[in-house]
């Protein structure tokens with residue numbers, strides 16, 4: 001088991017990526033403290049993990065609220081004694097953000113994802129790191145996506161938000177790695193089994209001028225294996241990155257776009 005005796009906190013654990021990674025972390029022996037904006041989806045994931053013999057607790061934590069994050073982390077370290085892994089897999093609903101050309105986009109709508117994604121990643125990373133540096137050990141992780149690195153139409157402030165998160169990963173690492181804390185992001189391609197990908201397509205469907213099926217095919221055609229990746233594949237990489245086997249990895253975002261985006 002790669003994560004035996006590791007204590008992990010996941011933000012957005014009721015979501016597609018947060019939930020898949022939580023299950024994989026549990027399978028590898030981690031003790032999980034799962035959080036989300038709404039409790040019910042997080043409890044579902046925790047229940048599955050416990051039923052499978054793992055250890056998981058669910059809590060309602062708004063990952064934009066500094067006090068709520070801090071209170072929760074304090075309860076985690078009071079209970080578990082330490083903190084090894086922090087994963088921010090929070091997602092702002094795309095339907096509220098996408099589909100409007102930049103020249104027509106209101107500044108508030110443009111700024112919203114930039115403010116929300118960077119605030120949430122900054123707060124969760126900073127508050128976790130304060131606990132981790134005490135033990136000179138730990139890993140801070142998050143999730144970004146292809147628009148962090150390449151121009152894409154009709155995505156409003158989402159691409160700058162993703163680019164900012166990747167910059168923050170580098171900067172956090174530059175400050176924290178000397179104190180024993182690694183910082184690593186994951187950049188998956190669109191994952192068709194998640195509702196998120198369809199939500200990212202729907203507001204742009206008319207402008208893109210293709211069907212949902214044709215759009216997925218065109219994304220897949222740009223990858224080297226000519227297919228999109230799965231949640232399970234992402235979760236396996238997340239396990240490795242979170243484990244001590246990845247001790248040589250920090251200050252980077254792992255490119256999981258299967259060739260569609262060069263490093």
Ligand SMILES: NC(=O)c1ccc[n+]([C@@H]2O[C@H](COP(=O)([O-])OP(=O)(O)OC[C@H]3O[C@@H](n4cnc5c(N)ncnc54)[C@H](OP(=O)(O)O)[C@@H]3O)[C@@H](O)[C@H]2O)c1
Pocket residue numbers: 011012013014015016017018035036037038039041061062063064089090091092143144145146187188189190191192194195196197
């Ligand atoms: N799915 C993909 O294909 C894909 C590919 C590349 C990158 N990504 C990125 O990966 C991240 C997660 O994607 P996903 O597909 O897992 O999204 P998702 O299924 O929509 O999950 C996002 C989760 O974040 C939670 N959340 C939102 N705001 C929150 C807040 N303030 N505090 C706490 N939790 C909050 C949501 O909880 P509620 O439901 O309770 O609001 C939800 O459970 C996003 O940044 C997305 O852009 C996704």
